[in-house]
Amino acid sequence: MKVLRGRVEEQFQRFGVEQCRGSSDLYERLSLGIASDPELVAFAMHALPGQPTPNLVFGAVQYLLLQGADKDLEDVYIQAASAAPSPDSYRLFRAFCLRRAAEIADLISCRLVQTNEVGRCACILPALDWVDSQERRSPLYVIEVGASAGLNLLWPQYFYDYGSGRVYGDPGSPVRLICSLRGPRSLGLSQVPPTAGSIGIDVNPLRPESSDDQAWLRALIWPEHVDRAKLLDAALTMAAQDPPEVIRSNAVDVLPEVVGSAPQDSAVCVLCAFVLNQFDEAALERFYGILRESSYGRHISCVLLDRGDGSGTPLRVIRFREGFSEERLLAICHPHGRWLEWTG
Incomplete structure (x- = not known):
């Protein structure tokens, strides 16, 4: 069962404003971008029901980046620790998600958010x-x-x-x-x-x-x-x-x-x-x-x-x-x- 589209849009909007603002400039920018992007919302609907969709999507993307999947986007993530997100950050993120949509969809449909904080x-x-x-x-x-x-x-x-x-x-x-x-x-x-x-x-x-x-x-x-x-x-x-x-x-x-x-x-x-x-x-x-x-x-x-x-x-x-x-x-x-x- 896929998460309803309107709920996914709302989840990313709220995640960007309520959880990321003041804590992660990169994820705030990416979350708000996804919330108004029909193509990325559509593939985010593969997320396992009952799990926080934004955390799953961002976790799946970073999981692939840790394996060396995209050097340019990986640099965006590394630079986020010390500088504001680059103007190209959402464009690079979006292109990566569409290019690796099948892998990301597979990850978010079976993985759980298990942040061991x-x-x-x-x-x-x-x-x-x-x-x-x-x-x-x-x-x-x-x-x-x-x-x-x-x-x-x-x-x-x-x-x-x-x-x-x-x-x-x-x-x-x-x-x-x-x-x-x-x-x-x-x-x-x-x-x-x-x-x-x-x-x-x-x-x-x-x-x-x-x-x-x-x-x-x-x-x-x-x-x-x-x-x-x-x-x-x-x-x-x-x-x-x-x-x-x-x-x-x-x-x-x-x-x-x-x-x-x-x-x-x-x-x-x-x-x-x-x-x-x-x-x-x-x-x-x-x-x-x-x-x-x-x-x-x-x-x-x-x-x-x-x-x-x-x-x-x-x-x-x-x-x-x-x-x-x-x-x-x-x-x-x-x-x-x-x-x-x-x-x-």
């Missing part, structure tokens, strides 16, 4: 520590839904710098996360919490040791975001040596079993970073129902990072106890973990 761990860490403080410092058993290559499951092995000497984690880690703090509240973080283990769930797990999966993950990072690409490369190198466990399944099918297998002395924490927006209403209802049902006899927390209203990404936690739930806003943060304003 390592920088988000700088926001996740204080949320996990808050959960742990509520659980009287029981070791955490972390279950990530939509884990992709499982890079966020390695959060205990990273180094965190929140400025003014507030550093946590492994100082020798090759993955060094820098996050600036905003607002009047002090950061609610005392330590890297103890862990009892972790596991991921994904309908299509990516393998950090696979060169093809590495290329797809790199292709999903925007051309200007060189720092994100470096973090990804460092995390992939670490993960490839000892890949995190990620189950291939729909989360609602295996979540009861995975929660039930957590060590009895652990506090179960389900992590969802920009994934529940891909659940339909029935799946979302079932997901929360599983957490309520599983909370009889053991405490369960769900840490959520969701799209915000443009002022930042809300970082929330929902605590489930004996079938009841309580939600709390812990922070507003940058979607890639560049800054955080603690409210919890």
Whole structure:
């Protein structure tokens, strides 16, 4: 089933204005160009339903460029990191898409947007520590839904710098996360919490040791975001040596079993970073129902990072106890973990 034409036009228009403006001049220009280009809209309609079409299209193009598919367009992407897009950028992009339309259509009809954003761990860490403080410092058993290559499951092995000497984690880690703090509240973080283990769930797990999966993950990072690409490369190198466990399944099918297998002395924490927006209403209802049902006899927390209203990404936690739930806003943060304003 192909995405409706009008919806594709709207997706690219909104993507360019609401997500790219101020973050990627190149993708803003290309998005707005596609939104008014019937030929490119038509081929973008091959995108897998339920996936964000702009991210898929740009990921597919950059995936081919990483293989050396077009030197001129590749130069446009490289230069975007340090200069405004050239006047020829859309013309070159359009010509490439039409020339390689069959390959791009094939990629966007079967690939998923699985951006494994390592920088988000700088926001996740204080949320996990808050959960742990509520659980009287029981070791955490972390279950990530939509884990992709499982890079966020390695959060205990990273180094965190929140400025003014507030550093946590492994100082020798090759993955060094820098996050600036905003607002009047002090950061609610005392330590890297103890862990009892972790596991991921994904309908299509990516393998950090696979060169093809590495290329797809790199292709999903925007051309200007060189720092994100470096973090990804460092995390992939670490993960490839000892890949995190990620189950291939729909989360609602295996979540009861995975929660039930957590060590009895652990506090179960389900992590969802920009994934529940891909659940339909029935799946979302079932997901929360599983957490309520599983909370009889053991405490369960769900840490959520969701799209915000443009002022930042809300970082929330929902605590489930004996079938009841309580939600709390812990922070507003940058979607890639560049800054955080603690409210919890």
